[in-house]
Amino acid sequence: MTDKVINFMGARKIAAAFSIALILISIGSLIGKGLNFGLDFTGGTLVEVVYDEAQPLSSIRQTLADAGYADAVVVFFGSDTDVLVRLPQGMSPELGETILGVLTDAAGVGVELRRIEFVGPQVGEELREQGGLAILLALIVVLIYISMRFQFKFAAGAVIALVHDVIIVLGAFSLFSIDFDLTVLAALLAVIGYSLNDTIVVSDRIRENFRKLRKIPSIDVLNVSLTETLGRTLVTSLTTLLVLLALFFVGGEMIRSFAEALIIGIVVGTYSSMYVAANFMLAMGISQEDLIIPEKEGEPIDDLP
Structure with missing residues (x-):
């Protein structure tokens, strides 16, 4: 077990307020300004x-x-x-x-x-509809997959985190009037995949620790799990960001919007994998009883020092 456990969940209320504020700003901008659709969508x-x-x-x-x-x-x-x-x-x-x-x-x-x-405008309208359906289908598949692999509370937390990420990326594009074209739609799907990968890694560690640390509160299990996966999460995010920054600055106009969407998505996705998904699971009352394997006689039980 990690010697020093970071109290991530101690700031869960602040994180929840921050996320809600970002989502409200994003939705407000999407309703008020809308997206600056490129020719791919408008014709x-x-x-x-x-x-x-x-x-x-x-x-x-x-x-x-x-x-x-x-x-x-x-x-x-x-x-x-x-x-x-x-x-x-x-x-x-x-x-x-x-x-x-x-x-x-x-x-x-x-x-x-x-x-x-x-x-043509007809093609653009079809692309908008198909793009929205692609994102919706991705979220449904994620919900089913994580429910089967882990448990429904994990799946709900993961989907909430993904919806959180997509709304904020869309809100940023609306707020700053950045062109939204097919490359950005592809980036949104990539953000869903990236954020899901992070969330699954964290969820796997949470499940493992719930089965090992049977005598400590759920909030402490989450803190231990997030602390143990923090290094991996940050290294993955930083190395990915380095590549995206190179694409943004020297990749040319054609893929700049793609790079912008992924940069925003990686930053928000890293945050959501540590706070939004875990926070939502805690709010749903995740506990050892949801995942625990019946204890065998004589099996050692870990605990916090």
Whole structure:
């Protein structure tokens, strides 16, 4: 057993208040602002052009606004000469050449049309529905799996932790108006997998300690279990974050939203695996009786020193 036990559950009320506050802020932002859906979900046209010389984005936006494309979204795409233009208008055979002509005339330098892509609104609506169903199905499968492997109170705690993580990641994207596209949806599913892995490791240790430490309160069993898994949890999270930070800073615009979603998810998931799931299990009255194996005669029983 760990020599020094950290009293994680001593701060459970503060942690619960913190989580509730984050969830309320996230839900409020989702209701008030909504998500800034990318073209994958809303439909529209994406045009990528490359300039011979770097141009200020403000100048490009003004040029497009003067040409009747005031709602165009203009961002750099990997370098200060590679520009991505997102338009809510449907694609026509002439649209790419029209945009190219407008930008070339205003810039006075060479501009190359690299690609033009179109997503119809019907496809975007289907992607939203299927993405939501994918997340819901993942949570249901998690509930069934952990109920079979551990016990229902463990499963309920794990699912609450996963819902907590997903809502906060969505809330952060809504609050800061970060583009929500298919890469972010993939990141959300990855966050569910990562957070679930952490929660299962902690749950496995809790189950093991409930069977070993039969004469101590449930809150102490949770503290021992969280302390024993703390090192593994932090090392895994930090090494994963290093990779994600590299993707965020040097991976380019295409996967930046993906990296942002995972960075937020890893931080929140690490916190929830230590506090939200265990806190909820304690609130449901988890005890030795839920998991204990009948004691054999002569079997040694561990206890806190």
